Amino acid sequence: MAKSDDIFLRAKHRTFSGLTEDAEHEWTGPFCFIQAADPQLGLMKAWRDGDCDGGGDEWADEVELTKQAVEAVNQLRPKPRFMVLCGDLVHAMPDTPFREGQERDLKAALSGTDPSIPMIFVSGNHDLGNTPTPSTVEQYCSSWGDDYFSFWVGGVLFLVLNSQLFYDASACPELKEAQDTWLEEQLCRFSSSSTVPKPKHVLVFQHIPLYLKSPDEDNDYFNLQRGVRENLLDRFKKAGVKAVFSGHYHRNAGGCHDGLDMVVSSAIGCQLGEDTHGVRVVVVTADSVIHRYHSLEQLRTRGMDEDLRKLLQA
Numbered sequence: 001m002a003k004s005d006d007i008f009l010r011a012k013h014r015t016f017s018g019l020t021e022d023a024e025h026e027w028t029g030p031f032c033f034i035q036a037a038d039p040q041l042g043l044m045k046a047w048r049d050g051d052c053d054g055g056g057d058e059w060a061d062e063v064e065l066t067k068q069a070v071e072a073v074n075q076l077r078p079k080p081r082f083m084v085l086c087g088d089l090v091h092a093m094p095d096t097p098f099r100e101g102q103e104r105d106l107k108a109a110l111s112g113t114d115p116s117i118p119m120i121f122v123s124g125n126h127d128l129g130n131t132p133t134p135s136t137v138e139q140y141c142s143s144w145g146d147d148y149f150s151f152w153v154g155g156v157l158f159l160v161l162n163s164q165l166f167y168d169a170s171a172c173p174e175l176k177e178a179q180d181t182w183l184e185e186q187l188c189r190f191s192s193s194s195t196v197p198k199p200k201h202v203l204v205f206q207h208i209p210l211y212l213k214s215p216d217e218d219n220d221y222f223n224l225q226r227g228v229r230e231n232l233l234d235r236f237k238k239a240g241v242k243a244v245f246s247g248h249y250h251r252n253a254g255g256c257h258d259g260l261d262m263v264v265s266s267a268i269g270c271q272l273g274e275d276t277h278g279v280r281v282v283v284v285t286a287d288s289v290i291h292r293y294h295s296l297e298q299l300r301t302r303g304m305d306e307d308l309r310k311l312l313q314a
Contacts, residue, residue: 007111007113007115007119008107008110008119008121008143008144008145009144009145010118010145011120011121011144011145011146011149011151011160012145012146012149013146013149014146014148014149014150014182015149015150015151016118016120016145016149016150016151018118019082019118019151019152019153020151020152021152021157021197023152024151024152024153024154024155025152025155025197025199026154026155026197027154027155027156027200027286028154028155029154029286030283030284030285030286030311030312030314031078031080031081031153031154031283031284031312032076032078032080032081032281032282032283032284032304032308032312033080033081033082033083033084033153033282033284034073034076034080034082034083034084034117034279034280034281034282035083035084035086035205035245035263035265035279035280035282035291036069036083036084036085036086036247036265036268036279036280037085037086037087037088037207037246037247037248037265037266037267037268038086038087038088038124038247038248038250038266038267038268038269038270039062039065039066039069039085039088039089039090039106039267039268039269040062040088040089040090040091040124040126040267040269040270041056041059041062041063041066041089041090041091041102041105041106041269042055042056042057042058042059042062042090042091042092042098042102043056043062043088043091043269043270044056044059044061044062044269044270045057045058045059045061046091047270047272055091055092055093055096055097055098055099055102056091056092056098056102057097057098059090059091059098059101059102059105061269062106062268062269062270063105063106063108063109065268065269065277065296066106066109066110066268066269067109067112068277068296068300069268069277069279069296069299070109070110070112070113071112071300072279072296072299072300073113073114073117073279073299074112074113074114074117075300075303076281076299076303076304077303078312079114079116079117080117080281081117081118081153081154082117082118082119082120082153083113083117083118083119083120083279084119084120084121084122084160084205084245085119085120085121085122086122086124086205086206086207086245086246086247086248086265087122087123087124087125087126087127087163087206087207087208087246087247087248088124088125088126088127088207088247088248089103089106089121089124089126089127089144090102090103090106090126090127091126092126093126093129093130094127094128094129094135094136094139094140095136095139103143120151120158120160120205121144121145122160122161122205122206122207122247123137123140123144123147123162123163123164123207124163124164124207124208124247124248125164125167125207125208125248127140127144128140128147128162128164129164130164130167130168131168131170131171132162132164132165132168132169132171132172132175133171133172134172134175137162137172137175146160147162148160148161148162148179148182148183150186152199154200154284155197155199155200156199156200156201156202156203156284157186157190157199157201157202157203158202158203158204158205159183159186159202159203159204159205159241160204160205160206161179161183161204161205161206162175162179162206163206163207163208163224163246164207164208165179166206166208166224166228166232167208167224167225167228183235184235187235187236187238187239187241188239190202190239190240191238191239191240200284200286201242201243201284201289202239202240202241202242203241203242203243203244203245203284203289204236204241204243204244204245205244205245205246206244206245206246207246207247207248208222208223208224208246208248209222209223209224209244209246209248209249209253209254209262209264210223210224210229210232210233210244210246210262211223211224211229211255211262212249212253212254212264213253213254213255214255214257215229215230215233215257222248222249233257233260236260237258237259237260241260242259242260242261242289243260243261243262243263243289243291244260244261244262244263245263245265245280245282246262246263246264246265247264247265247266247267248264249264249266249272250266250267250269250270250271250272250273251264251266251271251272251273251274251275252264252265252266252273252275252293261289263280263291265279265280265293266278266293268296275293276295276296276297277295277296278293278294278295278296278298278299279293279294279296279299280292280293280294281294281299281304281305281308283308283311283312285311285314290308290311292304292305292308
């Protein structure tokens with residue numbers, strides 16, 4: 001089992017095995033990746049029962065949907081450079097019933113992913129608890145790899161963040177401080193120095209969106225509080241971050257303000273709005289980051305949108 005687990009533990013020491021700056025800092029032309037979110041094994045049953053505080057005692061539906069996503073991603077041509085899951089991997093909170101089984105079955109479903117398509121994992125509130133502790137963060141890291149880290153693909157820098165530390169770090173303030181220090185180092189390094197390779201773009205992955213529709217919207221369960229939001233937006237814009245990708249909302253949302261794209265993608269699993277189970281195809285060119293949400297059925301039967309495919313062939 002140890003060998004199988006390696007594919008889930010490639011994020012270590014704040015980087016990602018095989019996708020390091022040394023190996024991937026040069027721009028090599030357009031590429032695509034898959035952004036997915038919230039497989040959240042167990043939520044569909046819990047939502048139907050009206051007991052979302054419970055861990056959900058059935059998750060066969062989410063397992064099947066995850067397998068469909070894997071199948072659809074595997075057959076895409078050209079192949080995605082990676083697939084990122086933006087949090088809430090399972091529904092059961094840490095140290096609750098069903099957690100172990102949900103994690104086991106999600107790993108089994110994901111293990112069918114083409115080995116040439118690395119899987120990037122982002123921590124969500126159900127993965128860490130709404131108020132994370134050092135213990136719950138450590139549990140997550142032992143199962144899925146680091147909770148925050150950077151990696152490079154084809155000259156593009158990606159930052160994976162633990163958004164729960166922005167939301168409520170009251171039980172682990174030292175972990176919040178450590179991520180803040182690390183993040184500031186990452187953002188300043190490429191904006192202030194001419195001695196390091198400049199990334200073609202900088203993109204961020206986190207679970208909780210900065211906002212759902214507008215940067216000045218009210219605080220909500222599904223966004224970050226305004227003070228935190230404004231601080232991050234300011235830091236991201238100064239550093240030239242092109243886009244922030246998130247999940248959490250179980251609906252598609254987002255907006256673009258002052259050149260920074262906030263992308264909120266609906267779920268592989270339980271839908272809370274009118275969207276279908278799906279994933280987002282993202283194409284990165286020298287000048288732009290273009291993305292479209294695809295239903296699993298659309299992606300499986302027709303592949304990615306033709307306009308995205310043309311961008312990859314340019």
